[in-house]
Amino acid sequence: MDEQTRPQARISVHRGAEACKFLAVLMLPIAAALFLRLAPEGAKRFYPRCFLNVATGLYCPGCGTLRALTALGELDFRTAFLYNPFLFLIVGPLAAYMCAIFLKRAITGRWAPSILSSYKAALPTAIVVIVIFVIRNLFHV
Amino acid sequence: MEHCSNCGAELKPDANFCSDCGAARVNIAPAAEVVESAGAVRSAPVPPPRKIENHLIKSIIATLCCCMPFGVVGIVYAAKVDALLRQGDYAAAEEAGQKAGLWSNLSIGVGLVVNVLTAVLTFLTFYNQMKEGVLP
Numbered sequence: 151m152d153e154q155t156r157p158q159a160r161i162s163v164h165r166g167a168e169a170c171k172f173l174a175v176l177m178l179p180i181a182a183a184l185f186l187r188l189a190p191e192g193a194k195r196f197y198p199r200c201f202l203n204v205a206t207g208l209y210c211p212g213c214g215t216l217r218a219l220t221a222l223g224e225l226d227f228r229t230a231f232l233y234n235p236f237l238f239l240i241v242g243p244l245a246a247y248m249c250a251i252f253l254k255r256a257i258t259g260r261w262a263p264s265i266l267s268s269y270k271a272a273l274p275t276a277i278v279v280i281v282i283f284v285i286r287n288l289f290h291v
Numbered sequence: 292m293e294h295c296s297n298c299g300a301e302l303k304p305d306a307n308f309c310s311d312c313g314a315a316r317v318n319i320a321p322a323a324e325v326v327e328s329a330g331a332v333r334s335a336p337v338p339p340p341r342k343i344e345n346h347l348i349k350s351i352i353a354t355l356c357c358c359m360p361f362g363v364v365g366i367v368y369a370a371k372v373d374a375l376l377r378q379g380d381y382a383a384a385e386e387a388g389q390k391a392g393l394w395s396n397l398s399i400g401v402g403l404v405v406n407v408l409t410a411v412l413t414f415l416t417f418y419n420q421m422k423e424g425v426l427p
Contacts, residue, residue, distance in 0.1 A: 195417055198409035201402075202360060211363075212355040241355065263300065268311045269376060272347050272369035279354055279366055 161261040172252035175245050179219065186216075187223030194220070209286040211236065211279055235291055236282050308376060313342050343385050345372040346392040353395040357402025365395035 186193075197217065202210045214233035221230035231238050244266075251264040265271050285291065293302045293316075300311035308315050347369040354362030368391035375384035 196410055196414045198406045198413065201405045201409065204409075210354075210360065212357070215355060237355075263311055266348055266351075267313075269313050269345060269373035270310065272345055272366065272373055275347060275351065276363075276366045276370040279351075279363055283363065 162259055163255050163261045165256050165259050168252050168256040172249055172256055175249050175252065179222075179245070183219050183223035185223075186220040209290075211282045211286070213286070236286075240278065240282075307379070313345075313376070315342070343372060343376065343381070343388050344392065345369040345388045346395055349399075350391055350395040353398035353402070357398045357406070361394045361398035361401070365391045365393075365398065368394060 197220075200210055200213045202208055203213055212234075215237060218230040218233035218237055221227075221233060248264060248266070251262055254262050293304075294300065295302055295309035295312060295314055295316075300309055302309060302316060306316065345368075346365060350362050350365030350369055352362075353365060368387045371387040372384050372391065375381075375387055
């Protein structure tokens with residue numbers, strides 16, 4: 151739709167809350183990577199394995215997230231990518247997009263729609279997650 | 292063309308809720324359409340009583356962080372909310388939304404317990420092996 155004919159959203163939002171969401175999405179992965187970087191060397195031994203993987207041998211869509219974050223903390227981007235490529239191909243860009251939306255809401259003080267706030271987003275998300283589940287286990291990525 | 296009072300998206304003429312954000316339409320039908328000729332009043336379609344939550348973001352986080360397949364079930368139920376709202380079956384849509392929340396909560400709860408237990412058990416195993424001198 152033409153931007154000029156589309157009325158601005160009238161619902162006002164709590165700027166502080168939106169700013170907190172923005173900071174949370176932005177800082178949590180960085181804080182986690184830093185924390186894992188500063189953890190003692192032997193801590194890697196105690197990393198839990200994915201329960202689904204232990205029980206069934208299958209890789210879930212989130213498998214490898216902890217170790218990918220550890221590799222990110224060591225600035226080893228290649229290893230981080232190989233642990234869970236979908237984290238970088240899908241979740242990362244999505245998190246950046248949500249950051250932009252939260253920042254926009256915090257600055258304007260008005261509610262702005264995101265693709266995830268639409269009911270329409272659920273079906274594509276379900277399909278993407280199931281496809282990732284299948285691809286991971288078929289091709290061992 | 293009417294616009295959603297919540298997010299500003301364009302509303303379809305026959306929609307009772309916004310297909311973008313799910314907010315109920317404030318003015319369901321213009322008064323002229325409701326009052327038909329001969330003075331008979333046609334009952335206007337009933338909008339969803341409140342915004343139906345589909346718990347999509349929580350389900351995504353549960354799927355990614357908890358190593359449990361239940362989060363995927365939550366996302367599938369979240370997808371059902373959209374289909375049921377299109378059919379106008381608000382009660383079933385609300386039920387599907389609640390199930391999506393339930394499965395993602397289950398995923399987060401069980402994931403937390405299982406992962407913490409696994410970490411503690413792994414730690415105890417290594418600790419015992421170190422005490423017995425098996426490990427350096």
